Each structure stands twice: as C-alpha cells, then as structure tokens.
Amino acid sequence: MHITTMLKYYNYDIVFQEYPDEVTLAINLTMCPNRCVGCHSAYLREDIGEELTHERLTALIDSYDGTITCVGIQGGDNDPEAVLAAGRYIKQHYEGRLRTGWYSGRTWLPDAATLAASLDYVKTGPYSAKFGPLSSPTTNQRFCRVEADGTLTDMTQRFKKKGVND
Template sequence: MLHYINTDIVFQEFPDEVTLAINISGCPCRCPGCHSSFLWKDEGNDLTTETLDKLISEAGNPITCVGFMGGDIAPERVDELAEHIRKQHPRLKIGWYTGRTAVSPHIHQERFDYIKIGPYLKHLGALNSPRTNQRMLRRCTDGTFEDITSRFWRK
C-alpha cells in the first residue's frame, strides 16, 4: 500500500500542465541533500483508488495532470493507480517522479505522459541545472519518449 503525506496544485513540475502533485511517503532512495526528506518515512494516508478519485474531484477542472511525486517503494502500485486514472479520468495526463536511474520494469510506460528519472545529486543540481543527471521524459504520439529536460533550464 502506498501512503501520501499531502497534495498541492503545482505549475512547474510537468511543463505546460496544472498538476495535482501527490507527495508519496516511504521513499527508499534517500538522496543526500533531498529537499523532500519528509517523504522518507512510510507514513500518512492510504493512497487508494477511492482516495485518488476524491483528490482529483476536490482539485477540480483547473488540473490537467496528476503527478505521483515518489512511489519508488511500490512502483507496481503507482502503475495500478496510473491505469485507474487512464480509465476513470481520461482527460488527465499522468506524470511520475522516480528517484531511480531507470524506469522500473513494473511500470507500463504507455500509462504515463511524463516520467522524471534520476536521483538528486547535489553537485549536479536538480532539473533546472544544465548539469543535472535527472531527466524529464515526455511520451510522444508514437509511444516513444523524448527528453525535455532542457525546458527546465533558465535561459
């Protein structure tokens, strides 16, 4: 079971989207310098499909995307929740932030519109650093993913 600590409506995590970001606890990555170390403990509320539907309903029409911020503790559950969104809320895009260096084999990538991969490495910086090791991938119409990390860099 996945647990979440809180949610927020965000505008920068997935380009051109108004995103309901769900902060998932129990992160096993524990990146040194992580800005979300409060997500390391496995605590909070159960993230069920019913809870997910309620969070989406409460967020309302402004949202265009649901973003799972974490979930590396149970990627298969993130995948199940993405499938639920695809079926029950087809107008919404779906994104996932994983701290792993590769997408889990338990993920059906076609269920996601965006996937951010890579642990935070302080000396390389986050997505907004041109030196970052992290990558933001966006699914193309042909099902492949393109790297759009440079969209985060300040010009």
C-alpha cells in the same frame, strides 16, 4: 478497492512548474527508499501519511475537477508497480481528460507498453547535489514525455534557467 497498502501520501498541492504546460495535482508519496543526499523532502522517507486508495485518489482528483490538467505522482519508488497501476487507473477512470506523471528517483523504466499505458510524463534519476536539480545545466535527472508507443521525448531542457542573453 485499494491501489496497494504500499503507497501512502503525506500531502498534495497544485503546482505549475513540475510538469511543463500543465496545472498539476502533485501528490507527495512517502516511504522513499532512495535516501538522496540533500533531498529537499527528506521527511518523505518516513512511513507516514494516509493510504492512497482508488477512492481517496478519486476524491482528491474530483475536488479539483475542471482546474487540473495532470496528476503528478511524486515518489513511490518503494512500489513502482503500484504507481503504474495508479496511472492506469487515472487514464481509464478519467478517459483521457487528465495526463499523468511520475517523479521517480530511480534510473530505470518499465517496458514501453507498460509506460505508455500508465504515464504521459516521467522524471527519472536520483537528486545529486554535485549535478543539481532539473534546472541545472549539469543535472543527471531527465524529464521526458511518454509518447503513445512508449518512446520518450526528452524535455529536460524546458527546466533550464534562462540567462538575460538567452
């Protein structure tokens, strides 16, 4: 069974900073439509990589069984419904053992029920050099925990760099 023919991934890694307090399998999706000026992963705009099927997603997750606590979908703005479907699949298939997250460059979110059924975390907002990344005090991006009722708890402050007097 396929998630969609519209989601492709180029690479993945285990990361520790993108989702606070999580050991995350971050899957980098391609075909990004956002074209943010200054994007650090501009190659992810291309139609490259392997199709992300349920089978491939399961194989990636299972290869890190017992190591990861979260699966982060990085990108996928070309097909948000497929990203949400992937999140639901992970939540159902892994019966709450893994949290899910989505790094999106968009500024909108789906309705609360859809969001809560699919994701535990969401980062929204396009990258803008003028405002900086999540760690910048002037960032336009937001990182939120998705509560069970679909409301959002802003966690962006967790990314701010601390000074020596903080």
